[in-house]
Amino acid sequence: MKVAVMCFSPTGTTRRVCLEIAKGISDSDPTVLDLTLPDGRTLLIGDPEQIVATYDHVVVGVPVYGGKIPPLARDTLSLVKGHGRRATAVAVYGNRDFGVALRRLCEILDSNGFQVVSAGAFIGEHSYSAVVPVAMSRPDAADLDTAQRFGAQSATASGVLAVDNVEEQLDMFSKSPKIASLKPRYSATACTECGSCGKVCPTAIIALSNGAYVSAELTARCIGCMACVRACPNDARTNKVNPMERFMLGMVLKKPSKARSEPKVFMPA
Ligand SMILES: Cc1cc2nc3c(=O)[nH]c(=O)nc-3n(C[C@H](O)[C@H](O)[C@H](O)COP(=O)(O)O)c2cc1C
Structure with a gap:
């Protein structure tokens, strides 16, 4: 087979x-x-x-x-x-x-x-x-x-x-055509330009040469999947959130964080 x-x-x-x-x-x-x-x-x-x-x-x-x-x-x-x-x-x-x-x-x-x-x-x-x-x-x-x-x-x-x-x-x-997502934060000062993030980006919006977003226009194509955050060895890409984002995510994920499906x-x- x-x-x-x-x-x-x-x-x-x-x-x-x-x-x-x-x-x-x-x-x-x-x-x-x-x-x-x-x-x-x-x-x-x-x-x-x-x-x-x-x-x-x-x-x-x-x-x-x-x-x-x-x-x-x-x-x-x-x-x-x-x-x-x-x-x-x-x-x-x-x-x-x-x-x-x-x-x-x-x-x-x-x-x-x-x-x-x-x-x-x-x-x-x-x-x-x-x-x-x-x-x-x-x-x-x-x-x-x-x-x-x-x-x-x-x-x-x-x-x-x-x-x-x-x-x-x-x-x-599921009824909405939109998908709400968090966008990773990028710190050029923490970035060592190792290219790990660019290699795993599904939308290829990160330059392999220096880890920066290729352009502001392409940055809008980020799907918020967090592959780059998981791949970054230096915390240059993180999912730091502002208080409002933390509150909203906390509301949505309160129940799922407690009960196992x-x-x-x-x-x-
Ligand atoms: C933008 C976005 C939206 C998500 N929406 C949901 C959702 O509606 N329900 C849910 O249970 N998990 C949701 N998740 C979590 C993912 O489905 C889950 O983490 C999945 O295991 C990721 O798969 P992967 O590891 O193959 O990328 C969402 C994740 C992202 C990045």
Whole structure:
């Protein structure tokens, strides 16, 4: 069985969950088609018709942003043709809510000719956990065990998932077309120009040569994923917030910071 993991994962939790699911599907190592960085997306956009044609089962994973699929991931995935390949849809969220992301992902895959055999919402450490700690160290051992068992179930699932049965969590975030995000702060004085941040930026708005934003216009394209903050060894990029941002984030993440959500999976009836 040839398995591919196709994912968008700025801070790595979606990729970890998908790889664990792939382990449950097959003993052989999966091919990773990573859409996080521009190079990966270019590869895929270059051959959207055939990119998955040689695989038997594709695990497709996205993080949840504002209850939705991040537009960069959605727009790229919308191009990929499935040619009847089996697919497992995965949404990884920061313990608040997975909104409409998982259902939308199933719809995209289904309409592009994949045979969606299973779907799962899993939990990863919240991208903003340095401001409000939420889902720290997740996915943990229990999550990864669930992911691997879900993979094994997906490998043998017969029939196709009824997409309408995949849960949607409608609230003001998932209903809004916008995605509220925090933007990292940049300190040129703390920056040693090592280039670590630029290498992990999904929107390529950071100059590899000196760590500065390429232009004010491009800075507006920051998706607030915090990949650069996690990669910076010198605290030149941080998620320092002002009192109003801290208050708002505290309100939104108060409940998720206290109660643990568990993965939810959806299989054919
Ligand atoms: C802009 C933004 C919006 C987010 N919105 C949500 C959300 O609506 N619900 C939630 O539970 N987590 C939300 N998160 C947290 C991420 O879904 C979570 O941290 C995920 O594990 C990140 O995946 P990655 O490690 O693959 O990048 C958001 C994160 C960011 C950066």
